[in-house]
Amino acid sequence: MNYLIEGFVKALHLLLTGHPETFSAIETTLQVTSYSMAASLVLGIPGGFLLGYHEFRGKRAVRTLVDTCLALPTVLIGLLVYAFISRRGPLGTWGLLFTPVAIACGQTILALPIVVALVATAIEGLDRQLRISLLSLGARGHQVLMTSIWEARHGVVAAALTAYGRVLTEVGISMMVGGNIKWHTRTMTTAIALETGKGEFAMGVALGLVLLAIAFVVNVSLAFLKRRT
Amino acid sequence: MGWIYQAENLQHRYGTQTVLQLDHLSIERHKIVGLMGPNGSGKSTLLRLLAFVESPSRGRIAYFPADGRQSSEAARLQVTLMGQEPYLLKRTVLANVVYGLKVRGESENLEKRAAEALQWVGLPPRAFLKRRWFELSGGEAQRVALAARLVLRPKVLLLDEPTASVDMESAQRIREAALRAQRQWGTTVVVSSHDRHWLFEVCDAMLHLFKGRLVGSGAENILLGPWRRRTDDLWAKLLEDGQELVLPGAPGPDAIALIAPDQLQLNLAPEGAPSPVAPLDVPCRVAGTLLRLTLERASGRILATVAVGRSLFTAKIPCGGSHRERFYPGQRVTITFPTENVQWLV
Numbered sequence: 001m002n003y004l005i006e007g008f009v010k011a012l013h014l015l016l017t018g019h020p021e022t023f024s025a026i027e028t029t030l031q032v033t034s035y036s037m038a039a040s041l042v043l044g045i046p047g048g049f050l051l052g053y054h055e056f057r058g059k060r061a062v063r064t065l066v067d068t069c070l071a072l073p074t075v076l077i078g079l080l081v082y083a084f085i086s087r088r089g090p091l092g093t094w095g096l097l098f099t100p101v102a103i104a105c106g107q108t109i110l111a112l113p114i115v116v117a118l119v120a121t122a123i124e125g126l127d128r129q130l131r132i133s134l135l136s137l138g139a140r141g142h143q144v145l146m147t148s149i150w151e152a153r154h155g156v157v158a159a160a161l162t163a164y165g166r167v168l169t170e171v172g173i174s175m176m177v178g179g180n181i182k183w184h185t186r187t188m189t190t191a192i193a194l195e196t197g198k199g200e201f202a203m204g205v206a207l208g209l210v211l212l213a214i215a216f217v218v219n220v221s222l223a224f225l226k227r228r229t
Numbered sequence: 230m231g232w233i234y235q236a237e238n239l240q241h242r243y244g245t246q247t248v249l250q251l252d253h254l255s256i257e258r259h260k261i262v263g264l265m266g267p268n269g270s271g272k273s274t275l276l277r278l279l280a281f282v283e284s285p286s287r288g289r290i291a292y293f294p295a296d297g298r299q300s301s302e303a304a305r306l307q308v309t310l311m312g313q314e315p316y317l318l319k320r321t322v323l324a325n326v327v328y329g330l331k332v333r334g335e336s337e338n339l340e341k342r343a344a345e346a347l348q349w350v351g352l353p354p355r356a357f358l359k360r361r362w363f364e365l366s367g368g369e370a371q372r373v374a375l376a377a378r379l380v381l382r383p384k385v386l387l388l389d390e391p392t393a394s395v396d397m398e399s400a401q402r403i404r405e406a407a408l409r410a411q412r413q414w415g416t417t418v419v420v421s422s423h424d425r426h427w428l429f430e431v432c433d434a435m436l437h438l439f440k441g442r443l444v445g446s447g448a449e450n451i452l453l454g455p456w457r458r459r460t461d462d463l464w465a466k467l468l469e470d471g472q473e474l475v476l477p478g479a480p481g482p483d484a485i486a487l488i489a490p491d492q493l494q495l496n497l498a499p500e501g502a503p504s505p506v507a508p509l510d511v512p513c514r515v516a517g518t519l520l521r522l523t524l525e526r527a528s529g530r531i532l533a534t535v536a537v538g539r540s541l542f543t544a545k546i547p548c549g550g551s552h553r554e555r556f557y558p559g560q561r562v563t564i565t566f567p568t569e570n571v572q573w574l575v
Contacts, residue, residue, distance in 0.1 A: 129316035135282040136310035136387075137329035137377065147328075151319055 003201055010202030011209055022206055024183050025191040030214075032100045032174070032187065033167050036107030040115050040163055045156060047112075048119025049145055053131075063120070069113030074106075078176030081106040085177065098179035103187065106173035111163035118162060122155020123148060157222050164218060168211065232293060233258040233385060233417050234279060239288040241274055241441075249274045249285075249441045256419065256434075258295070261411055263428035264421035265447065266438035272421040273313070275438065276387045279419060280310035294384065306333065307384035313393055315374035317362045322347070322373050325362065329381045346380035347373070349409065351402035368399030375403055379410055386410055388420040404431070426523045426534075433527055444487055444574070447525070448532055448543040452486040454479075469538030472515050476568050480575050487572040493544035495519075495533055498561040514565045517542065519558050535564055 014022045051062060083089050085096040085105075096102045130151060134144050149156060171189040178185035180194060188207040195204040234256040241249040249271040256262050256279075264272045277283045278290055281304050292304040309329070318325050326343040330336075344354035350372040357365075357373070365373060371391065378386060388407060392400035408431060410416040422428055425448070428435060435447035444451070456464040456479045464479035466486075476486060498516050517537035525532050531546040533556060542564050546556065556562070 127316050129312055129314060132277065132280075132282050132310065132312055133316040133374075135305075136280045136308075136312075137332065138306050138309070138381070139328075139332045140305075143332050147318070 004205070007201030007205040011206030014203060014206045015210070019203075019206075021182065022191075022203055022210075025186050025188050025207060026210055028100060028185060029168070029187040029189070032103040032107060032178075033164065035101070035104035036111055036167050037160070037164055039104070039108040040111035040167075041160060043108075044112050044115025044159070044163075045119055045149060046145070048116045048156075048159070049123055049149060051116060052120035052123030053145075053148065063117075066113050066117045066120070070117055072110065072113065074110060074170045074172030075176065077106050077109050078173040081109070081173065081177045097177065098181060098185055100178070100185055102177040103174050103185060106177050107167040107170065110170060110173065111167050114163040114166060115159050118159030119149075119152070119156055122152040122159065125155065126152055154226060157226065161219065161222060165215065168214065231258055232256065234290060234292060236285075236288060236290040239278070239285050239290065241271075241278060241283070242286040247441060249278070251275075251443055254290075254436075254443070256417065258293075258417055259411070259415040260433040261408070261418045261420065261431055263432035263435045263447070264419065264438060265423075265425055265428055265435060266421075269440075270438040271441040272438055273389050274441075276310055276389045276419065276421060279385070280308055280387050281305060282310065308387065309378045309381055309383045309385070310387040311374055311378050311389065311391060313390040315371065317365070317370050317373060319362050321358070321362075322352075322360045322365070323358045325373055326377045326380055329377055333381075342380050343376070346376035349379055349406045350376045351398075351406075352376070366396075368395040371395050372399055372402055372406075375406055379406060382414055383410075383416055385417045385419070388418065390421055390423065392422065392424065426521065429523045429525045429527075429532055431526060435527065439485070439487075439574070442574075445489065447527075448490040448545070450486075450488040450490065450493070450542050452488070452540070454481075454483040454485065456482050456484060458482070468515065468540055472537065474513060474515060476513060476571055478571070478573060480573050485574040487574060488566055489570070490532065490543045491545045492566045492570045493542060494565045495535070495544045495546060495556065496563050496565065497555065498563045513568050514563055515542075516561060516563045519556055519560045519562045521558055522546075522556060533562075535562055537564070 051059070051066065081102060082097070085091045085094065085102055096105070126148060130148060131144065134147055139147060169189060171193055174180070174185070174187045174190045175193070178187065178190065180186050180190040188211055192204040192207050195201070232255050234254065236251065236254040239249065239251040239254060240247060264275065266272055278285050281292070281301070292308070294303040294307060318328060323340060323343050326346055327339040330339060330342065340358065343358060347354045347357055352369065352372055357369070362370070375391065386407060391403045391407070395403070404427065407418055407420065411418045420428070429447070436443055437445040437447055437449050439451055452466060452474065454466065456466050459465055459475070463475050463477050466474045468474060479486070515537050517535040519533055520536050520541070521534045523532045523534070525545070533544045533546055535542045535544065544564060
């Protein structure tokens with residue numbers, strides 16, 4: 001067990017001295033998760049609203065599809081994205097393979113069903129009288145949408161947190177379409193996997209600590225916001 | 230004056246069930262119109278259609294704004310509905326009251342206007358403006374919801390049982406505020422309520438709904454089955470106190486009899502036992518206790534509510550002063566009506 005404790009001590013040293021390789025992985029992770037979360041929230045919140053708010057033919061089938069996508073394995077998403085952006089793929093000419101954008105695309109596919117499904121559930125849980133009240137007060141389509149999402153804000157925040165937890169901790173997509181290239185596409189999770197394989201526990205533990213810290217800060221900030229609203 | 234709403238052949242369905250079927254509907258501008266009827270009679274559905282938050286399955290409701298220019302935009306901005314259990318946004322009272330103003334793009338004097346609206350419903354603005362939605366009682370929440378409608382100075386105010394689940398003070402405040410809107414701004418008020426006496430007192434016109442159909446303009450007596458077919462081909466209904474109503478012409482055991490209140494004649498009961506007699510060509514008669522006398526504002530006549538067992542009958546007392554002076558609540562009275570004027574609904 002000594003090597004774990006040594007690793008922990010070294011980890012603190014790496015973080016406190018601003019070890020460039022460690023901070024590069026942290027930066028890449030924050031960058032790609034920010035892109036993927038922005039994309040999945042921009043697409044997923046209106047999508048979840050439409051799915052939860054409206055009745056339409058085939059709604060149950062769409063819901064089943066979205067729920068199934070909640071269990072998408074990250075390596076399968078990595079494989080699909082790889083197939084599309086590799087040289088032989090339909091988007092091969094875009095030159096996305098082994099770039100942070102490629103990782104962000106994969107992570108968006110991972111997060112989107114989570115945001116859609118949980119936002120839809122939050123919207124479905126709203127009081128039926130809300131819609132009647134808003135319409136009878138003169139609200140129009142986009143005003144009904146914005147107010148309903150605000151009324152379901154705690155559910156929407158929970159959806160975002162769950163999705164963020166998933167993209168922050170995934171390895172498969174980052175490894176397959178990012179290529180784990182040092183200084184470029186190496187994220188915290190791929191770095192942990194690599195360093196552990198090499199027997200370099202210190203950097204692995206350091207990055208693990210940072211992952212936990214990020215999750216903690218995000219949760220505490222949102223809990224604070226929740227209390228304020 | 231003129232009509233503010235008109236509709237023909239209006240039908241509304243939920244799935245395969247028809248919940249509202251009206252051949253004709255007209256509502257006059259600046260009037261207070263009461264909607265009465267038992268639960269499930271279609272009152273809330275009609276109010277939602279009048280508020281344009283739902284579209285009828287068949288037919289169309291025409292809304293005529295005062296400027297004569299029909300548009301869905303005018304209807305959306307001039308008509309507002311307060312449901313039986315209105316939804317308050319998870320915000321402060323101020324944010325709730327000014328929500329309708331904000332969606333109209335108004336931004337001037339919002340706090341002052343919200344304070345004024347709160348005063349109309351009897352809530353001190355200083356104590357309430359900054360309160361959050363969960364810091365209100367049921368009656369206060371209902372009053373805040375009404376203030377959110379009144380602040381819009383609507384042309385049409387639709388109220389769905391506004392006092393059904395609130396305390397007496399809130400109920401009184403809500404009633405006063407609704408009537409004040411009509412008096413001060415000429416708002417057309419359409420209100421549904423189970424408090425028929427209040428409706429009779431304040432309404433200029435009444436619509437009586439039953440099973441999604443308009444059955445009259447107020448106090449019609451509705452007698453539900455079961456009816457038992459007698460050997461002489463008459464149909465009998467046993468009332469809770471043992472008296473029997475005997476009528477001709479029922480279409481079946483589950484038929485519903487409809488008797489207009491002006492068909493009922495009220496007399497002081499003679500001493501001794503009541504005599505529920507009803508041969509075919511003789512008026513039907515039952516005895517009961519006079520419960521309440523109410524002034525019907527629209528006609529200026531007195532409505533007498535008589536309890537026969539658990540059934541309530543409503544009779545109109547003629548305008549002559551001598552008739553009015555004879556009756557007071559608590560008296561034993563008889564109700565007589567000609568059987569040929571009974572309408573049957575299947």
